[in-house]
Amino acid sequence: MVKKEITSAAKLKKKLGGAKAELASRNKKLKLSVKAEAKKKEEAKKKVEVKKKADAKKKVEVKKKADAKKKVAKKKADAKQKADKKKADAKKKVEAKKKAEAKKIEDAKKKEEAKKKEEEAKKKEEEAKRTYEEELEEQLTEDEIKNFAIDKTDMDKLVNRVTEMIASYATNGILQNILWRKLKLSSRDGSRLALKLEKLGNITREKILENGRWTYLLLIKKIPISTISIENAPCLVCPVEGKCSTDGEISPKTCVYIENWVLTELKTKKRHETN
């Protein structure tokens, strides 16, 4: 019985030893497996890190490449922009030049038209300037002008009277229409009379623009010698005319007839002028 128990203990011991050995082997295997796992993990981690690094490097390189590409693209875009701007500027310049030339042509055209208009206006103005008297001068001969006469009128008297009237305005002269109104002459007769007076050398006519119309200012040139002015002189019928002298006893300086006559003539002249 005891031997059986001993045998059993030995067996148990052996079994225990075997189990121990197996456990140790298993432990060893387990340790190895854990180590291997850890190593594997470490390697995997390293790989991941290496991959990460490689990826990051790749990323950086890709970024660098992309940046470089972007830079090149930007450079190209800038160059294109510059070239476009240059082109646009050149186009603008050409257009501006074209515009300037067109404006020049247009201005020259306008100038030419303005000149034409001005010439036409001048021509019209010149035509408008032509007076009735100028037409008369063209139509009538010098003799016809000099021999102009108004029906039932003593032309010598009229010429003298008108000349004296014009002379009374001295260097100021008188507008012909005012004079014809004073003399109650028609402008047709007045114009002919003025031409006659000018041809006779008694007056000059100055063409002037009055209230937008061309007319003539009549100015004295030569006062005609007229017997009218001495027609009623007392000396012509004076009984003592033979004894009369400027330094004698009977003298025009003291003559009452002469004095009266002069006063009467002056009054008559003034009356004519106011009429």
Ligand code: SF4
């Ligand atoms: S100035 Fe007298 S006085 Fe002499 S001539 Fe004449 S009117 Fe006669």
